[in-house]
Each structure stands twice: as structure tokens, then as C-alpha cells.
Amino acid sequence: MSEPRPFWNPLVAGVALGLVLLASFLVTGHGLGASGLFTRLTAGLAALVAPLEAAANSYLGGLVKAGALGGWITWEVLGLVLGALAGSLFGRRFRIGIERGSGVAPGNRLAWAFAGGALVGFGSRLARGCTSGLGLSGGATLAVAAFVFLIAFFAAGFATMALVRRSWQ
Amino acid sequence: MTLPLGDSGAVLALILGFFFGLVLEGAGFGSPRKLVAQFTLRDFAVFKVMMTAVVVAATGLWLLEAIGLIGSGALYVPTLFFWSIAGGGVLIGAGFAMGGYCPGTSAAGLASGRIDALAFIVGMLAGIGVFALLFDGLRPFYNAAQGAPRQTLDQLLGLPVPVILIVLAAAAVGGFLLARRLEGRFGGPLTSAQVLADGGPSRGAKLSAQPRS
Numbered sequence: 001m002s003e004p005r006p007f008w009n010p011l012v013a014g015v016a017l018g019l020v021l022l023a024s025f026l027v028t029g030h031g032l033g034a035s036g037l038f039t040r041l042t043a044g045l046a047a048l049v050a051p052l053e054a055a056a057n058s059y060l061g062g063l064v065k066a067g068a069l070g071g072w073i074t075w076e077v078l079g080l081v082l083g084a085l086a087g088s089l090f091g092r093r094f095r096i097g098i099e100r101g102s103g104v105a106p107g108n109r110l111a112w113a114f115a116g117g118a119l120v121g122f123g124s125r126l127a128r129g130c131t132s133g134l135g136l137s138g139g140a141t142l143a144v145a146a147f148v149f150l151i152a153f154f155a156a157g158f159a160t161m162a163l164v165r166r167s168w169q
Numbered sequence: 170m171t172l173p174l175g176d177s178g179a180v181l182a183l184i185l186g187f188f189f190g191l192v193l194e195g196a197g198f199g200s201p202r203k204l205v206a207q208f209t210l211r212d213f214a215v216f217k218v219m220m221t222a223v224v225v226a227a228t229g230l231w232l233l234e235a236i237g238l239i240g241s242g243a244l245y246v247p248t249l250f251f252w253s254i255a256g257g258g259v260l261i262g263a264g265f266a267m268g269g270y271c272p273g274t275s276a277a278g279l280a281s282g283r284i285d286a287l288a289f290i291v292g293m294l295a296g297i298g299v300f301a302l303l304f305d306g307l308r309p310f311y312n313a314a315q316g317a318p319r320q321t322l323d324q325l326l327g328l329p330v331p332v333i334l335i336v337l338a339a340a341a342v343g344g345f346l347l348a349r350r351l352e353g354r355f356g357g358p359l360t361s362a363q364v365l366a367d368g369g370p371s372r373g374a375k376l377s378a379q380p381r382s
Contacts, residue, residue, distance in 0.1 A: 120260065
């Protein structure tokens with residue numbers, strides 16, 4: 001297999017991300033996001049599995065009635081997936097597999113990924129946004145909420161990593 | 170012309186998302202080991218990219234407002250609800266260290282072939298479902314300690330926006346300098362060859378320390 005192209009310099013990637021974020025504000029009036037799509041996916045799945053309960057749910061019901069996937073964020077995240085796919089193919093970095101530490105069994109890595117995902121999903125609804133929609137986009141508007149979020153995010157990341165480090169080695 | 174355009178159509182959403190995904194993957198943020206290496210101090214790419222992006226976008230928005238291209242109050246600014254936003258931040262930070270992604274980077278990880286990103290996404294859907302089921306009971310906590318609506322740092326601190334921007338830029342520069350001192354000590358930033366070594370992520374490649382040049 002051919003050698004992967006290197007990742008971008010973080011300063012270059014940061015400036016590029018800032019410009020994309022700025023463009024998003026100029027076009028839409030808001031920034032970029034991601035977790036909103038997963039909320040809509042949950043609403044859509046709930047509507048398939050248990051339509052009555054989903055429509056009656058106090059959190060997801062509104063999305064279920066409005067059509068779960070009919071929002072701006074659906075197209076934006078579809079674009080994100082296509083952009084990341086194009087970048088990984090062009091950069092020869094596309095690989096199908098389970099990324100994990102050498103001492104971690106694939107099943108264990110998937111279990112950690114699921115558990116971490118569950119915390120992130122729950123947390124993104126509690127915080128009303130994620131690293132993109134609240135941290136990055138809110139940060140660009142200098143919102144106090146974004147910096148409270150980012151401080152909590154980084155503090156918990158360091159603290160948790162001290163406990164779960166072996167799951168990556 | 171006044172900005173923002175207020176366009177919420179599919180075409181521009183796809184284009185903006187495309188470049189968002191291109192940058193995330195290009196920065197290495199499809200790789201969970203690259204992402205979590207931030208929290209072992211080995212690789213500051215997460216901090217560097219986020220802080221740089223915030224400074225660039227915030228400076229651009231301030232300039233465009235100052236010359237009158239963006240009407241004041243035209244942009245979406247989130248409102249603080251202290252406990253739920255701090256609590257959500259803690260859960261996302263913890264879940265990121267355990268699972269290796271956040272929502273946007275999990276989509277980038279899946280798009281670059283990672284099956285563990287799919288497991289993370291299924292976990293997110295489960296977590297959101299649990300939140301929805303518990304929402305009525307969580308509501309008091311969810312709405313507690315509301316801050317001033319749409320409050321920004323300059324309003325909170327009573328400082329002009331350029332001062333805030335300079336402080337944030339200084340924090341970003343500080344992060345870059347700190348990274349230069351620390352990253353090498355813990356093995357150095359992860360390269361694309363390292364996270365994809367030995368035929369791909371599925372082989373569980375060992376992340377050898379990179380010789381310092």
C-alpha cells in the first residue's frame with residue numbers, strides 16, 4: 001500500500017477551519033455543527049421503532065413531527081462525510097479497520113467506543129451542543145457559554161485520560 | 170449588501186460541510202489516537218487547531234461587524250445555562266477520552282474507514298435516546314443557572330472585543346509554545362504514517378516514539 005500523505009500543519013488546518021467557520025456564519029448566521037444530526041437520527045429511528053412514544057416524547061417529539069432529517073445540519077454533515085472521504089482518499093489515508101492501541105483487543109476497543117459515544121451523545125444534549133456547534137461556533141462569537149463548555153471539556157478530557165490510558169496502549 | 174445571507178439551503182450546506190470535513194480529516198482528526206493524544210500531552214493538534222480557528226473566525230466576525238457588513242445581533246450566540254453546559258462539557262470530555270471522538274470527528278473517522286467510529290456513533294444515538302427518555306426529570310437541571318441571554322466575553326468582563334481577541338490569540342500562541350516543549354517529551358505529534366502503520370488501524374499498530382530531529 002502506498003505511503004499516506006502527511007497530515008496538514010495544525011496552524012494551516014486551524015486557519016482553514018476558521019475561514020470555513022467564518023463562511024458558515026456569513027452564509028447562515030450560525031456556525032458549523034454535528035451533534036444536531038445525531039439527535040435527528042435518534043428521532044428518526046425512534047419514530048420507526050416506536051412511532052407513538054417518539055411523537056409523544058417531550059425532547060424528540062417536535063423533531064419527529066417536523067420530519068427528523070429535514071434540516072440544514074443533515075446536508076452539512078453529509079458534506080462533512082464527503083469532504084473527509086475525499087480528503088482521506090486523495091491523501092491515501094483511507095483504511096477500513098478498527099483503530100486501537102496494540103495491546104487492546106478489537107472487541108474491547110469497540111466497547112470503549114460505544115461507551116464513550118453514549119456519554120458524548122448524552123452530554124451533547126445536556127450542553128445543547130458539542131465541540132463543533134457549541135465550542136467552536138460559540139467560541140467564534142465569544143459566547144460565555146462556549147468557554148464554560150471548552151474549559152469543562154478539556155478538564156474532563158485530561159482527568160479521564162489519566163484513568164483510561166491503558167485502553168489506548 | 171448585508172450579511173449574513175440567511176441561506177439555509179442544501180447546496181451551500183453541502184459545500185460548507187465538505188470543506189469542514191476536508192479540514193478535519195486533513196488535520197488528522199479522523200484518527201482517534203491522534204485526537205486523544207491531546208490528553209496525554211503528546212500531540213496538541215486539537216488545541217492548536219481549535220484555538221486558531223476560533224481566533225481567525227472571531228477576528229473576521231469582529232472586523233466585518235466593525236465595518237458594518239454584518240448587522241449587530243444578526244448572529245446566533247448561545248446562552249449560558251451553567252450547570253447543564255458545564256456538565257455536558259464534562260461528559261463530552263470524558264466520552265472523548267474513552268471513545269476517541271466527538272460528534273463531528275466521529276463522522277470524519279467513519280468517512281475515512283474507521284469501524285470504531287461507527288460503534289461510537291451507535292453509542293451516541295443510545296446516549297441521546299436515554300437523554301430523551303429522562304428529559305422531563307432532567308428539566309430543572311437543564312434550565313438551572315441561566316446566564317444573561319446571548320452573553321459574550323466582552324460583555325461579561327466589560328472589556329473591548331479587540332482586548333479579548335488579543336488574549337485569545339496569546340493563549341493560542343502560548344499553546345503552540347507549550348506544545349513545543351512538551352510534545353517531544355511524550356513521543357511527538359502523531360503522523361499519518363504512525364496512525365496508519367502496519368497495513369492500517371485494524372492491526373493495532375504500536376505507536377513508536379518518533380526520533381527527535
